[in-house]
Amino acid sequence: MAKKxxxxxxxxxxxxxxxxxxxxxxxxxxxxxxxxxxxxxFLHRGVEKLAENRTYHRALPLTDRLDYLAPMSNNLGYVxxxxxxxxxTDKIPQRAKVVRVMMAELxxxxxxxxxxxxxxxxIGAMTVFLxxxxxxxxxxxxxxxxxxxxxxxxxxxxxxLSQDLPEGFEDDVRxxxxxMPGHIETYEGLLTGNKIWQKRxxxxxxxxxxxxxxxxxxxxxxxxxxVDWDLRRDNPxxxxxxxxxxxxxxxxxxxxxxxxxxxxxxxxxxxIIAQALDKLEPGPILADxxxxxxxxxxxxxxxxxGLIHQFKLITEGCKPEPGEVYQSVEAPKGxxxxxxxxxxxxxxxRMKIRxxxxxxxxxxxxxxxxxxxxxxxxxxGTLDIVLGEIDR
Amino acid sequence: xxxxxSLSNDPTLFIAVMLAKILVVFIVxxxxxxxxxxxxxxxxxxxxxxLGPTMTGPLGLLQxxxxxxxxxxxxxxxxxxxxxxxxxxxxxxxxxPAFITVAVIPxxxxxxxxxxxxxLQISDLNIGVLYILAMSGLGxxxxxxxxxxxxxxxxxxxxxxxxxxxxSYELAAGLAxxxxxxxxxxxxxxxxxxxxxxxxxxxYIFSQPLAFCLFVITSLAEVNRTPFDLPEAETELVSGFxxxxxxxxxxxxxxxxxANMVVLxxxxxxxxxxxxxxxxxxxxxxxxxxxxxxxxxxxxRATFPRVRYDQLMYLGWKVFLPLALLNIVITGAVxxx
Amino acid sequence: MSQxxxxxxxxxxxxxxxxxxxxxxxxxxxxxxxxxxxxxxxLKDEAGYNFLCDLCGVDYLGQQPRFMVxxxxxxxxxxxxxxxxVPVAEDDACVDTVSTVWATAxxxxxxxxxxxxxxxxxxxxLRRILMPADWEGHxxxxxxxxxxxxxxxxxxxxx
Numbered sequence: 069m070a071k072k073x074x075x076x077x078x079x080x081x082x083x084x085x086x087x088x089x090x091x092x093x094x095x096x097x098x099x100x101x102x103x104x105x106x107x108x109x110f111l112h113r114g115v116e117k118l119a120e121n122r123t124y125h126r127a128l129p130l131t132d133r134l135d136y137l138a139p140m141s142n143n144l145g146y147v148x149x150x151x152x153x154x155x156x157t158d159k160i161p162q163r164a165k166v167v168r169v170m171m172a173e174l175x176x177x178x179x180x181x182x183x184x185x186x187x188x189x190x191i192g193a194m195t196v197f198l199x200x201x202x203x204x205x206x207x208x209x210x211x212x213x214x215x216x217x218x219x220x221x222x223x224x225x226x227x228x229l230s231q232d233l234p235e236g237f238e239d240d241v242r243x244x245x246x247x248m249p250g251h252i253e254t255y256e257g258l259l260t261g262n263k264i265w266q267k268r269x270x271x272x273x274x275x276x277x278x279x280x281x282x283x284x285x286x287x288x289x290x291x292x293x294x295v296d297w298d299l300r301r302d303n304p305x306x307x308x309x310x311x312x313x314x315x316x317x318x319x320x321x322x323x324x325x326x327x328x329x330x331x332x333x334x335x336x337x338x339x340i341i342a343q344a345l346d347k348l349e350p351g352p353i354l355a356d357x358x359x360x361x362x363x364x365x366x367x368x369x370x371x372x373x374g375l376i377h378q379f380k381l382i383t384e385g386c387k388p389e390p391g392e393v394y395q396s397v398e399a400p401k402g403x404x405x406x407x408x409x410x411x412x413x414x415x416x417x418r419m420k421i422r423x424x425x426x427x428x429x430x431x432x433x434x435x436x437x438x439x440x441x442x443x444x445x446x447x448x449g450t451l452d453i454v455l456g457e458i459d460r
Numbered sequence: 461x462x463x464x465x466s467l468s469n470d471p472t473l474f475i476a477v478m479l480a481k482i483l484v485v486f487i488v489x490x491x492x493x494x495x496x497x498x499x500x501x502x503x504x505x506x507x508x509x510x511l512g513p514t515m516t517g518p519l520g521l522l523q524x525x526x527x528x529x530x531x532x533x534x535x536x537x538x539x540x541x542x543x544x545x546x547x548x549x550x551x552x553x554x555x556x557p558a559f560i561t562v563a564v565i566p567x568x569x570x571x572x573x574x575x576x577x578x579x580l581q582i583s584d585l586n587i588g589v590l591y592i593l594a595m596s597g598l599g600x601x602x603x604x605x606x607x608x609x610x611x612x613x614x615x616x617x618x619x620x621x622x623x624x625x626x627x628s629y630e631l632a633a634g635l636a637x638x639x640x641x642x643x644x645x646x647x648x649x650x651x652x653x654x655x656x657x658x659x660x661x662x663x664y665i666f667s668q669p670l671a672f673c674l675f676v677i678t679s680l681a682e683v684n685r686t687p688f689d690l691p692e693a694e695t696e697l698v699s700g701f702x703x704x705x706x707x708x709x710x711x712x713x714x715x716x717x718x719a720n721m722v723v724l725x726x727x728x729x730x731x732x733x734x735x736x737x738x739x740x741x742x743x744x745x746x747x748x749x750x751x752x753x754x755x756x757x758x759x760x761r762a763t764f765p766r767v768r769y770d771q772l773m774y775l776g777w778k779v780f781l782p783l784a785l786l787n788i789v790i791t792g793a794v795x796x797x
Numbered sequence: 798m799s800q801x802x803x804x805x806x807x808x809x810x811x812x813x814x815x816x817x818x819x820x821x822x823x824x825x826x827x828x829x830x831x832x833x834x835x836x837x838x839x840l841k842d843e844a845g846y847n848f849l850c851d852l853c854g855v856d857y858l859g860q861q862p863r864f865m866v867x868x869x870x871x872x873x874x875x876x877x878x879x880x881x882x883v884p885v886a887e888d889d890a891c892v893d894t895v896s897t898v899w900a901t902a903x904x905x906x907x908x909x910x911x912x913x914x915x916x917x918x919x920x921x922x923l924r925r926i927l928m929p930a931d932w933e934g935h936x937x938x939x940x941x942x943x944x945x946x947x948x949x950x951x952x953x954x955x956x
Contacts (some may be wrong), residue, residue, distance in 0.1 A: 112927045112928065121943050302876040393820070407851055407869060420851060420867075422851040460927070
């Protein structure tokens with residue numbers, strides 16, 4: 069009997085649809101995937117090591133660069149973890165909490181838009197890509213108004229926010245969330261009922277609930293496997309318990325249901341943002357904790373006390389008592405956790421990031437084994453990975 | 461009725477007229493190909509809330525020329541591990557069949573030159589349709605060779621996909637148009653056009669709607685357009701069979717794709733839409749029909765995702781082929797009784 | 798709730814539980830590394846901690862034992878968290894793998910090996926994951942220089 073030979077191909081790190089620098093070594097029998105081995109680390113920057121050598125305040129910008137499609141969610145996870153470590157969680161003013169929720173949800177929409185755009189493009193639907201990026205551009209503009217940067221916002225601060233909302237920002241947000249459900253309808257119109265889209269996604273890259281929990285999937289990927297778990301509802305942070313929203317759960321376990329879950333999540337995010345806008349009331353944006361929070365800029369430039377205050381905090385940092393915390397948030401891609409150990413100094417003794425994409429990517433081989441090459445692309449897309457976060 | 465111009469009655473005039481026809485048709489096809497790229501970018505651009513090219517010339521009208529010049533002056537890279545001869549031959553093997561297929565397409569009624577009748581068709585073969593099928597079959601070799609000679613696994617996969625796809629869909633396309641011959645009783649394209657003349661209701665699109673749909677869809681597959689663009693699926697196979705190509709050779713692939721689109725549109729118009737029949741002079745009618753099909757192809761590209769390889773095969777063998785056979789049986793029954 | 802689990806754990810593995818701490822409402826249990834796999838299995842099967850959120854190594858350079866391996870567990874049914882820590886000595890820097898308990902531990906343990914140099918017994922595929930395969934050293938150890946080996950420390954920009 070002739071030996072059955074397989075072909076090994078290197079997909080990535082330079083490949084149009086590996087969403088960055090993921091390398092997949094595929095073992096192919098014709099077009100059927102026998103095995104897939106992901107290789108990661110091409111974007112490793114040593115964020116955890118860098119954070120150990122910086123003060124808590126100065127480690128914050130590093131978190132922007134993790135999941136660069138959802139910077140504010142990363143910021144939120146980090147500042148919540150540090151606030152918990154410092155024990156000032158209760159002191160965060162209401163306005164800061166509401167703005168954080170609002171921005172985190174806008175970030176979720178932004179991240180899901182990029183996911184939908186690239187996922188659809190991978191499967192060949194080019195138009196959805198550009199529609200999604202049009203809406204994402206609006207969120208980017210809001211980011212820019214808010215923080216001056218379109219991608220790496222670095223807007224939240226330990227204890228609150230870096231600055232208050234600019235003039236007219238609430239109207240921008242309101243206009244956006246009023247238009248957004250209509251845009252989602254448009255995407256659905258192009259994809260949901262499309263026979264080719266259904267053929268490409270229904271029953272593709274399935275993973276059962278038990279397997280999903282075992283392999284550590286989280287976020288929309290887990291909820292599409294029928295596991296009803298959302299950190300915003302189950303372990304609420306930043307005042308999420310005050311909002312009324314549905315956790316979208318579907319039990320198809322396949323690419324199509326993950327697509328539907330994320331689309332519905334965008335709609336829910338719009339609802340949360342609307343509630344947040346109603347809750348917005350004037351007030352302080354920074355906690356009353358001078359040993360932790362950086363002073364307002366106008367104090368720094370106008371008074372010597374403010375300058376010294378800023379100087380002390382920047383050079384020495386805030387010093388939490390020794391201890392350790394694990395704080396996680398429901399990032400757009402899943403559970404984003406920060407495990408921080410303090411030894412009483414101004415730098416984190418150890419900061420471990422639990423990136424959702426890193427864990428989700430582990431499920432890829434078992435999702436694509438025995439399927440076709442084209443399904444690998446669909447599976448990478450549906451897991452919604454970001455290499456900046458996987459490689460850290 | 462004057463005498464038909466042929467090689468025997470006036471050789472010089474015959475050759476001159478022939479060359480003129482070839483030149484005109486060639487230039488028109490080249491121009492359509494060039495501006496089809498422009499049209500595609502503009503139309504898809506506007507469908508996708510973009511503008512398309514705007515910078516080169518008024519409304520970006522010089523864009524195809526700029527693209528052509530750029531590709532022409534690019535360095536021509538041949539991978540060291542490639543099979544050189546096949547690598548160079550492949551793009552030509554795709555382009556040439558695409559262009560020479562145009563030879564049999566009638567683009568108007570006869571005109572009179574110096575007392576002789578000259579048909580507006582380069583060559584009126586009595587087996588015109590067979591010739592078209594043969595030529596489009598030849599195009600596959602180019603793609604397979606390109607995929608194989610690049611010595612790149614993605615290209616190889618693209619080539620293999622393409623071979624399987626073209627063969628499957630060639631069959632369905634061939635069977636779909638058999639019903640047209642059954643009605644017209646000839647393989648000669650000028651006679652098929654003549655059979656559809658008179659009223660617009662004589663067009664075969666009305667008597668053969670199923671064959672028409674099948675042929676349009678299978679021609680999408682044959683020219684590797686979305687949703688059947690698997691051989692060059694850029695998100696799966698990087699760029700499929702043309703991954704390793706650069707410079708003018710790459711441009712040849714693109715010209716071939718658009719030339720194939722033009723040719724298949726023209727064939728569809730000839731077989732199902734009465735060819736050059738219509739309110740305007742013959743060639744203009746044909747061009748209008750061709751452009752309508754091209755617009756349709758572009759529109760599809762902006763709308764649909766890509767099918768998967770196994771689904772494509774399933775569609776070709778288990779849906780289109782039986783449908784085409786069924787159509788033949790029904791047509792046969794209608795013709796006989 | 799977590800307290801009840803800790804009590805149950807103490808009942809089943811009395812000799813292995815070294816320390817129980819609570820900080821900011823989070824419970825940390827330190828256990829002996831010999832029993833980590835049965836303890837994890839117990840926590841998963843009996844206490845419902847079916848989700849391993851995170852696994853990482855910590856380097857307490859200068860202390861004995863030098864390393865800690867930290868397991869952050871989550872119970873999806875009751876939404877409870879629990880942290881389990883295992884001290885690991887420098888001269889015997891290896892722990893039994895828990896990838897048999899939670900498959901997700903596979904990559905976490907690879908990362909821990911890669912960056913912290915703690916190896917895992919019986920691990921199915923213990924290769925470097927983030928650093929290049931031929932890298933020497935384990936960057937997250939405290940005695941590994943920030944700027945990398947054989948390089949001058951960064952002095953700030955001169956201009």
